[in-house]
Amino acid sequence: MKRSHSALLATSLLLVATSASAHPGHDAHGLMAGLTHPFTGLDHLLAMLAIGIWSARQSRALRLGTPLLMVIGMLAGAGIALLSGGQALHALIAEQGILLSVLVSGALVALLLRLPTLAGAVMVAGFMAFHGFAHALEMPAAGSAMGYMAGFVVATLALALLGRAVGQRLMSVPTIASRLVGGAVMASAVMMAV
Template sequence: MNTHPVRAALVAVALATVSGAALAHPGHEGASFFSGFAHPFGGVDHLLAMLAVGLYAARQPGATRWMLPAGFVLAMLAGAGLGALGFALPAVEAGIAASVLVLGLLIALAARLPVAASLPLVAAFALFHGHAHHAEMEGASLATYALGFALATALLHGAGYALTRWTPQTLLGDRVHRAAGAAIAGTGALLLGA
Protein backbone atom coordinates (compact mmCIF):
# COMPACT_ATOMS: atom_id res chain seq x y z
CA MET A 1 0.00 0.00 0.00
CA ASN A 2 1.21 3.51 -0.79
CA THR A 3 2.06 5.25 2.52
CA HIS A 4 2.86 8.67 1.03
CA PRO A 5 -0.61 10.12 1.87
CA VAL A 6 -0.25 8.83 5.45
CA ARG A 7 3.20 10.36 5.77
CA ALA A 8 2.02 13.67 4.29
CA ALA A 9 -0.98 13.84 6.65
CA LEU A 10 1.16 13.10 9.69
CA VAL A 11 3.75 15.71 8.68
CA ALA A 12 0.97 18.30 8.22
CA VAL A 13 -0.42 17.52 11.68
CA ALA A 14 3.04 17.73 13.27
CA LEU A 15 3.87 21.04 11.59
CA ALA A 16 0.53 22.55 12.54
CA THR A 17 0.96 21.64 16.19
CA VAL A 18 4.22 23.55 16.44
CA SER A 19 3.04 26.59 14.48
CA GLY A 20 1.52 28.30 17.53
CA ALA A 21 4.82 29.52 18.95
CA ALA A 22 5.83 31.13 15.68
CA LEU A 23 2.49 32.91 15.47
CA ALA A 24 2.57 34.25 19.01
CA HIS A 25 4.31 37.42 17.88
CA PRO A 26 2.30 40.27 16.34
CA GLY A 27 2.78 41.54 12.82
CA HIS A 28 2.49 38.28 10.90
CA GLU A 29 0.69 38.59 7.59
CA GLY A 30 -2.36 36.36 7.53
CA ALA A 31 -2.27 35.82 11.28
CA SER A 32 -6.05 35.34 11.33
CA PHE A 33 -5.72 32.44 8.86
CA PHE A 34 -2.95 30.85 10.90
CA SER A 35 -4.69 31.36 14.23
CA GLY A 36 -7.76 29.70 12.72
CA PHE A 37 -5.60 26.90 11.35
CA ALA A 38 -3.93 26.35 14.72
CA HIS A 39 -7.15 26.36 16.76
CA PRO A 40 -8.27 22.74 16.09
CA PHE A 41 -4.82 21.54 17.17
CA GLY A 42 -4.92 23.56 20.40
CA GLY A 43 -7.39 21.43 22.33
CA VAL A 44 -7.60 17.68 22.75
CA ASP A 45 -11.38 17.84 22.34
CA HIS A 46 -11.26 19.36 18.84
CA LEU A 47 -8.25 17.29 17.81
CA LEU A 48 -9.76 13.94 18.83
CA ALA A 49 -13.22 14.67 17.42
CA MET A 50 -11.79 15.65 14.05
CA LEU A 51 -9.47 12.66 13.88
CA ALA A 52 -12.39 10.47 14.92
CA VAL A 53 -14.52 11.67 12.00
CA GLY A 54 -11.78 10.49 9.63
CA LEU A 55 -11.26 7.22 11.53
CA TYR A 56 -14.99 6.51 11.46
CA ALA A 57 -15.60 7.60 7.87
CA ALA A 58 -12.81 5.38 6.53
CA ARG A 59 -14.67 2.24 7.62
CA GLN A 60 -17.99 3.29 6.12
CA PRO A 61 -19.30 2.13 2.74
CA GLY A 62 -19.25 4.07 -0.52
CA ALA A 63 -19.94 7.78 -0.62
CA THR A 64 -20.41 7.95 3.16
CA ARG A 65 -16.61 7.97 3.38
CA TRP A 66 -16.42 11.49 1.99
CA MET A 67 -19.89 12.72 2.97
CA LEU A 68 -19.17 12.58 6.71
CA PRO A 69 -15.96 14.68 6.66
CA ALA A 70 -17.42 17.12 4.11
CA GLY A 71 -20.63 17.40 6.13
CA PHE A 72 -18.65 18.05 9.30
CA VAL A 73 -16.65 20.88 7.71
CA LEU A 74 -19.76 22.51 6.20
CA ALA A 75 -21.75 22.26 9.44
CA MET A 76 -18.78 23.56 11.41
CA LEU A 77 -18.67 26.63 9.16
CA ALA A 78 -22.42 27.02 9.73
CA GLY A 79 -21.82 26.87 13.50
CA ALA A 80 -19.23 29.63 13.21
CA GLY A 81 -21.71 31.61 11.12
CA LEU A 82 -24.37 31.22 13.81
CA GLY A 83 -21.90 32.54 16.37
CA ALA A 84 -21.05 35.49 14.13
CA LEU A 85 -24.77 36.29 13.82
CA GLY A 86 -25.13 36.26 17.60
CA PHE A 87 -27.03 32.99 17.94
CA ALA A 88 -26.01 31.19 21.12
CA LEU A 89 -25.92 27.40 21.19
CA PRO A 90 -26.62 25.82 24.57
CA ALA A 91 -23.93 23.78 26.31
CA VAL A 92 -21.27 24.17 23.63
CA GLU A 93 -18.47 22.60 25.68
CA ALA A 94 -20.68 19.66 26.65
CA GLY A 95 -21.65 19.22 22.99
CA ILE A 96 -17.98 19.12 21.99
CA ALA A 97 -17.15 16.61 24.73
CA ALA A 98 -20.16 14.50 23.72
CA SER A 99 -18.88 14.48 20.15
CA VAL A 100 -15.60 12.96 21.33
CA LEU A 101 -17.45 10.34 23.39
CA VAL A 102 -20.01 9.35 20.74
CA LEU A 103 -17.60 9.32 17.79
CA GLY A 104 -15.18 7.23 19.83
CA LEU A 105 -17.96 4.78 20.68
CA LEU A 106 -18.97 4.49 17.03
CA ILE A 107 -15.38 3.56 16.17
CA ALA A 108 -14.99 1.20 19.13
CA LEU A 109 -18.21 -0.61 18.25
CA ALA A 110 -17.44 -0.64 14.51
CA ALA A 111 -20.91 0.85 14.00
CA ARG A 112 -22.23 1.34 10.50
CA LEU A 113 -25.13 3.70 10.80
CA PRO A 114 -27.07 4.59 7.66
CA VAL A 115 -25.96 7.92 6.20
CA ALA A 116 -29.41 9.32 7.06
CA ALA A 117 -28.44 8.90 10.73
CA SER A 118 -24.66 9.38 10.71
CA LEU A 119 -24.56 12.57 8.63
CA PRO A 120 -27.00 14.56 10.82
CA LEU A 121 -25.24 13.27 13.94
CA VAL A 122 -21.80 14.37 12.70
CA ALA A 123 -23.22 17.69 11.47
CA ALA A 124 -24.89 18.41 14.82
CA PHE A 125 -21.58 17.87 16.63
CA ALA A 126 -19.81 20.05 14.07
CA LEU A 127 -22.12 22.97 14.87
CA PHE A 128 -20.73 23.00 18.42
CA HIS A 129 -17.14 22.89 17.19
CA GLY A 130 -17.74 25.73 14.74
CA HIS A 131 -19.47 27.85 17.36
CA ALA A 132 -16.52 27.35 19.71
CA HIS A 133 -14.05 28.24 16.96
CA HIS A 134 -15.90 31.51 16.38
CA ALA A 135 -15.90 32.30 20.09
CA GLU A 136 -12.08 32.05 20.09
CA MET A 137 -11.65 34.30 17.05
CA GLU A 138 -10.59 37.43 18.98
CA GLY A 139 -11.02 40.06 16.30
CA ALA A 140 -9.66 38.10 13.35
CA SER A 141 -11.34 38.31 9.96
CA LEU A 142 -14.08 35.67 9.98
CA ALA A 143 -13.46 34.63 6.37
CA THR A 144 -9.72 34.02 6.72
CA TYR A 145 -10.03 32.58 10.24
CA ALA A 146 -12.76 30.17 9.06
CA LEU A 147 -10.67 29.16 6.06
CA GLY A 148 -7.85 28.32 8.46
CA PHE A 149 -9.88 26.13 10.81
CA ALA A 150 -11.74 24.49 7.91
CA LEU A 151 -8.45 23.51 6.28
CA ALA A 152 -7.01 22.22 9.56
CA THR A 153 -10.17 20.21 10.17
CA ALA A 154 -10.02 18.68 6.70
CA LEU A 155 -6.37 17.73 7.31
CA LEU A 156 -7.27 16.08 10.62
CA HIS A 157 -10.12 14.19 8.95
CA GLY A 158 -7.65 13.14 6.25
CA ALA A 159 -5.11 12.01 8.84
CA GLY A 160 -7.71 9.84 10.59
CA TYR A 161 -8.88 8.46 7.26
CA ALA A 162 -5.32 7.71 6.10
CA LEU A 163 -4.40 6.01 9.38
CA THR A 164 -7.45 3.78 9.14
CA ARG A 165 -6.85 2.89 5.50
CA TRP A 166 -3.17 2.23 6.29
CA THR A 167 -4.05 -0.12 9.16
CA PRO A 168 -4.16 -3.70 7.84
CA GLN A 169 -7.64 -5.12 7.39
CA THR A 170 -6.90 -7.99 9.77
CA LEU A 171 -8.24 -9.06 13.14
CA LEU A 172 -5.32 -7.26 14.81
CA GLY A 173 -5.89 -4.14 12.70
CA ASP A 174 -9.56 -4.18 13.64
CA ARG A 175 -8.68 -4.48 17.33
CA VAL A 176 -6.24 -1.56 17.08
CA HIS A 177 -8.90 0.55 15.35
CA ARG A 178 -11.49 -0.33 18.00
CA ALA A 179 -9.00 0.32 20.81
CA ALA A 180 -8.31 3.77 19.37
CA GLY A 181 -12.05 4.40 19.38
CA ALA A 182 -12.32 3.24 22.98
CA ALA A 183 -9.48 5.58 23.99
CA ILE A 184 -11.19 8.48 22.22
CA ALA A 185 -14.50 7.63 23.90
CA GLY A 186 -12.79 7.41 27.28
CA THR A 187 -11.31 10.86 26.79
CA GLY A 188 -14.77 12.15 25.86
CA ALA A 189 -16.21 10.66 29.03
CA LEU A 190 -13.49 12.38 31.07
CA LEU A 191 -14.18 15.67 29.30
CA LEU A 192 -17.89 15.39 30.07
CA GLY A 193 -17.08 14.73 33.72
CA ALA A 194 -14.71 17.70 33.96
Protein backbone atom coordinates in the same frame (compact mmCIF):
# COMPACT_ATOMS: atom_id res chain seq x y z
CA MET B 1 3.59 -6.05 10.88
CA LYS B 2 5.58 -5.04 13.97
CA ARG B 3 5.95 -1.54 12.55
CA SER B 4 2.18 -1.14 12.17
CA HIS B 5 1.64 -2.23 15.78
CA SER B 6 4.17 0.39 16.92
CA ALA B 7 2.38 3.06 14.91
CA LEU B 8 -0.97 2.04 16.39
CA LEU B 9 0.46 2.13 19.91
CA ALA B 10 1.91 5.58 19.30
CA THR B 11 -1.44 6.80 17.94
CA SER B 12 -3.28 5.36 20.94
CA LEU B 13 -0.90 7.05 23.38
CA LEU B 14 -1.34 10.34 21.56
CA LEU B 15 -5.10 10.02 21.83
CA VAL B 16 -5.06 9.52 25.60
CA ALA B 17 -2.67 12.37 26.26
CA THR B 18 -4.46 15.11 28.16
CA SER B 19 -3.80 18.79 28.56
CA ALA B 20 -4.59 21.14 31.41
CA SER B 21 -6.96 23.04 29.17
CA ALA B 22 -8.65 21.99 25.97
CA HIS B 23 -8.33 25.52 24.63
CA PRO B 24 -4.98 27.09 25.45
CA GLY B 25 -4.38 30.72 24.55
CA HIS B 26 -4.14 31.46 20.87
CA ASP B 27 -1.61 34.13 19.94
CA ALA B 28 -2.01 33.89 16.18
CA HIS B 29 -4.44 36.01 14.16
CA GLY B 30 -6.58 35.47 11.06
CA LEU B 31 -5.59 32.56 8.86
CA MET B 32 -2.89 31.22 11.20
CA ALA B 33 -5.25 31.27 14.17
CA GLY B 34 -7.83 29.33 12.19
CA LEU B 35 -5.25 26.83 10.97
CA THR B 36 -3.88 26.14 14.44
CA HIS B 37 -7.06 26.21 16.53
CA PRO B 38 -8.32 22.68 15.72
CA PHE B 39 -4.86 21.28 16.53
CA THR B 40 -4.51 23.03 19.89
CA GLY B 41 -7.84 22.04 21.41
CA LEU B 42 -7.67 18.38 22.43
CA ASP B 43 -11.45 18.05 22.15
CA HIS B 44 -11.47 19.37 18.57
CA LEU B 45 -8.48 17.26 17.57
CA LEU B 46 -9.88 14.01 18.97
CA ALA B 47 -13.38 14.45 17.56
CA MET B 48 -12.18 15.32 14.07
CA LEU B 49 -9.67 12.49 13.94
CA ALA B 50 -12.14 9.96 15.37
CA ILE B 51 -14.86 10.96 12.91
CA GLY B 52 -12.34 10.60 10.10
CA ILE B 53 -11.28 7.17 11.41
CA TRP B 54 -14.92 6.09 11.75
CA SER B 55 -15.73 7.27 8.20
CA ALA B 56 -13.33 4.72 6.68
CA ARG B 57 -15.77 1.89 7.50
CA GLN B 58 -18.88 3.65 6.19
CA SER B 59 -20.66 3.55 2.84
CA ARG B 60 -18.68 4.92 -0.06
CA ALA B 61 -20.86 8.05 -0.21
CA LEU B 62 -20.47 8.77 3.50
CA ARG B 63 -16.76 7.93 3.50
CA LEU B 64 -16.09 10.34 0.64
CA GLY B 65 -18.53 12.97 1.89
CA THR B 66 -17.43 13.12 5.53
CA PRO B 67 -14.73 15.80 5.07
CA LEU B 68 -17.21 18.07 3.27
CA LEU B 69 -19.92 17.35 5.85
CA MET B 70 -17.47 18.29 8.59
CA VAL B 71 -16.76 21.63 6.91
CA ILE B 72 -20.46 22.34 6.30
CA GLY B 73 -21.25 21.60 9.94
CA MET B 74 -18.35 23.75 11.15
CA LEU B 75 -19.40 26.71 9.00
CA ALA B 76 -23.05 26.34 10.04
CA GLY B 77 -22.06 26.32 13.72
CA ALA B 78 -19.81 29.34 13.23
CA GLY B 79 -22.65 31.17 11.51
CA ILE B 80 -25.02 30.39 14.38
CA ALA B 81 -22.46 31.66 16.90
CA LEU B 82 -21.93 34.90 15.01
CA LEU B 83 -25.67 35.49 14.51
CA SER B 84 -26.55 34.66 18.14
CA GLY B 85 -23.88 36.89 19.59
CA GLY B 86 -22.29 33.92 21.40
CA GLN B 87 -24.58 33.97 24.42
CA ALA B 88 -23.28 32.15 27.51
CA LEU B 89 -26.04 29.52 27.47
CA HIS B 90 -25.32 28.73 23.84
CA ALA B 91 -21.60 28.47 24.59
CA LEU B 92 -22.31 26.01 27.41
CA ILE B 93 -24.51 23.91 25.13
CA ALA B 94 -21.77 23.94 22.48
CA GLU B 95 -19.16 22.74 24.98
CA GLN B 96 -21.43 19.88 26.05
CA GLY B 97 -22.06 19.04 22.39
CA ILE B 98 -18.32 18.98 21.74
CA LEU B 99 -17.75 16.64 24.65
CA LEU B 100 -20.58 14.41 23.42
CA SER B 101 -19.06 14.39 19.92
CA VAL B 102 -15.73 13.14 21.30
CA LEU B 103 -17.42 10.44 23.39
CA VAL B 104 -19.76 9.21 20.64
CA SER B 105 -17.16 9.31 17.87
CA GLY B 106 -14.84 7.26 20.07
CA ALA B 107 -17.64 4.77 20.71
CA LEU B 108 -18.39 4.50 16.98
CA VAL B 109 -14.73 3.68 16.31
CA ALA B 110 -14.47 1.24 19.24
CA LEU B 111 -17.66 -0.60 18.31
CA LEU B 112 -16.89 -0.61 14.56
CA LEU B 113 -20.41 0.74 13.98
CA ARG B 114 -21.72 1.44 10.52
CA LEU B 115 -24.58 3.90 10.21
CA PRO B 116 -27.03 4.44 7.37
CA THR B 117 -25.63 7.14 5.09
CA LEU B 118 -28.23 9.79 5.92
CA ALA B 119 -28.03 9.20 9.69
CA GLY B 120 -24.23 9.31 9.58
CA ALA B 121 -24.25 12.50 7.51
CA VAL B 122 -26.62 14.26 9.91
CA MET B 123 -24.54 13.13 12.90
CA VAL B 124 -21.25 14.34 11.40
CA ALA B 125 -22.64 17.75 10.40
CA GLY B 126 -24.43 18.12 13.74
CA PHE B 127 -21.36 17.29 15.80
CA MET B 128 -19.21 19.63 13.77
CA ALA B 129 -21.73 22.45 14.22
CA PHE B 130 -20.87 22.42 17.93
CA HIS B 131 -17.18 22.68 17.07
CA GLY B 132 -17.79 25.48 14.58
CA PHE B 133 -19.78 27.37 17.19
CA ALA B 134 -16.87 27.15 19.63
CA HIS B 135 -14.36 28.12 16.93
CA ALA B 136 -16.33 31.26 16.15
CA LEU B 137 -16.56 32.21 19.84
CA GLU B 138 -12.80 31.78 20.21
CA MET B 139 -11.98 33.83 17.14
CA PRO B 140 -9.30 36.42 17.95
CA ALA B 141 -10.58 39.99 17.98
CA ALA B 142 -7.66 41.11 15.83
CA GLY B 143 -7.20 39.72 12.36
CA SER B 144 -9.45 38.69 9.54
CA ALA B 145 -12.61 36.72 10.37
CA MET B 146 -12.65 35.33 6.82
CA GLY B 147 -9.00 34.31 7.12
CA TYR B 148 -9.72 32.64 10.46
CA MET B 149 -12.64 30.67 9.03
CA ALA B 150 -10.64 29.72 5.94
CA GLY B 151 -7.91 28.47 8.27
CA PHE B 152 -10.19 26.28 10.34
CA VAL B 153 -11.80 24.90 7.17
CA VAL B 154 -8.39 23.82 5.86
CA ALA B 155 -7.41 22.37 9.25
CA THR B 156 -10.73 20.50 9.48
CA LEU B 157 -10.23 19.00 6.02
CA ALA B 158 -6.68 17.97 6.93
CA LEU B 159 -7.80 16.28 10.16
CA ALA B 160 -10.71 14.54 8.42
CA LEU B 161 -8.44 13.16 5.70
CA LEU B 162 -5.75 12.16 8.19
CA GLY B 163 -8.37 10.39 10.31
CA ARG B 164 -9.77 8.59 7.29
CA ALA B 165 -6.26 7.45 6.28
CA VAL B 166 -5.68 6.11 9.81
CA GLY B 167 -9.08 4.42 9.67
CA GLN B 168 -8.22 2.75 6.37
CA ARG B 169 -4.94 1.55 7.86
CA LEU B 170 -6.76 0.19 10.91
CA MET B 171 -8.97 -1.88 8.61
CA SER B 172 -5.91 -3.89 7.55
CA VAL B 173 -4.94 -4.93 11.10
CA PRO B 174 -6.84 -6.90 13.75
CA THR B 175 -10.01 -5.11 14.92
CA ILE B 176 -8.66 -4.85 18.46
CA ALA B 177 -6.56 -1.92 17.24
CA SER B 178 -9.66 0.07 16.25
CA ARG B 179 -11.33 -0.85 19.50
CA LEU B 180 -8.31 0.40 21.47
CA VAL B 181 -8.15 3.68 19.54
CA GLY B 182 -11.88 4.26 20.02
CA GLY B 183 -11.62 3.36 23.69
CA ALA B 184 -8.75 5.83 24.11
CA VAL B 185 -10.88 8.59 22.56
CA MET B 186 -13.77 7.72 24.87
CA ALA B 187 -11.46 7.70 27.90
CA SER B 188 -10.17 11.13 26.90
CA ALA B 189 -13.74 12.44 26.72
CA VAL B 190 -14.41 11.14 30.22
CA MET B 191 -11.19 12.77 31.51
CA MET B 192 -12.16 16.08 29.89
CA ALA B 193 -15.58 15.89 31.54
CA VAL B 194 -14.20 15.63 35.08
